[in-house]
Amino acid sequence: MTAHTARTGRTDGAGAGRIESGPQSAADDGELPWIENAGRLAPSDARELSRLFFDRLRDLEEGTPAHQYARNTLIEMNLSLVRFASGRFRNRGGGDMEDVVQVGTIGLIKAIDRFDLSREVEFTSFAVPYITGEIKRFFRDTGWAVHVPRRLQELRAGIARATESLAAELDREPTVRELAERLGLGEDEVGEGLVAANGYTAGSLDMPAEPVGTRRHRGPGRTFADVLGGPDPAIETVENLHALAPLLGGLDDRERRIVDMRFGQEMTQSQIGAELGVSQMHVSRLISRILRKLRSGMCVEE
Incomplete structure (x- = not known):
């Protein structure tokens, strides 16, 4: 035209x-x-x-x-x-x-x-x-689900091309050594590139956690989300006990004994008073003083 x-x-x-x-x-x-x-x-x-x-x-x-x-x-x-x-x-x-x-x-x-x-x-x-x-x-x-350095992105692309070429020649998946020889790189470097390739795509948590052919029952089966762990409700207690350990070590023998009887053996103040030969009121004051000392130490640690 x-x-x-x-x-x-x-x-x-x-x-x-x-x-x-x-x-x-x-x-x-x-x-x-x-x-x-x-x-x-x-x-x-x-x-x-x-x-x-x-x-x-x-x-x-x-x-x-x-x-x-x-x-x-x-x-x-x-x-x-x-x-x-x-x-x-x-x-x-x-x-x-x-x-x-x-x-x-x-x-x-x-x-x-x-x-x-x-x-x-x-x-x-x-x-x-x-x-x-x-x-x-x-x-x-x-395109990468997880950001990786440019060097590893380029290495991943080179490994992909070499894998495709070698697979056609060998009629099987190439080994890391064969990939390293083809690319002129060390096996450790090829291994690093293969690990980085896992960041290219992200799998869904709704994917089956086991292959379809291995399921022992019908139905959708468990997903990865089903087998993930959740927050442990006792983790805060563990953290507190870990922080308290050096503070308890700073108490004198009598104070540590009172803490053990009250919170370890779960004895009442009357029982502790009878054990120590003091009144229940005095035990209450001792426990309050010990707890103030521990709380003060916890605040300093934080």
Whole structure:
């Protein structure tokens, strides 16, 4: 399709982008055709019109309606490149396809802003690396369930490629030693990369805790959430006793004996008084004094 055809108007059947010379000021000011549904143009039409729009875009003043119209139309006409590049990542975990397309569109916009028609390079060849680069960066930065250093992320990718290659050659999963030889690395370093790979995806706590084939009864079975431990209600008591141990060691023999009788043997104040040969009232005062000393020590420790 020639530029003359684009300016005079054309409709390529149902669903095709409509090109016409309407009264739209943004198109008229830039001497460009007005395109309805630019994203639905045939690829051949999109390529030819992209050259026309790029040719005019470099002469338009940035920020004007004509410049904005030309730039936005270029984005719409070339969204098929984003969909094509995004399709390569369809089966890759860690991102929703809608998010991937949006990220790829950012790469397309960067390519449009940096493209120079004088380089005599097809825009598709220029734009695809920008689009895929943005998508790869998106997976690199957000695809990991647990953040790991960049070095380990790259090592994980290298191990994945080597594993796939060796598995095809050996008709089995390669060993750590075989992976190390293929990558020219030490076995410890490969092992570190394999451990880091566990952070790429996170398993759900609702997953079965045992393989389906090993279940002894029908039904959904136990999940990982069912076998996780919960808070121990006695842990605070253990912590308090651990903190009290050195404080109890600081009491004199008589004070430690009173604490043991009252809280260890659970004797009453009357029984303790009879054991020590003092009144119940005196035992109460002794216990209160000991407890104040222990509380004061606990507060200092905290």
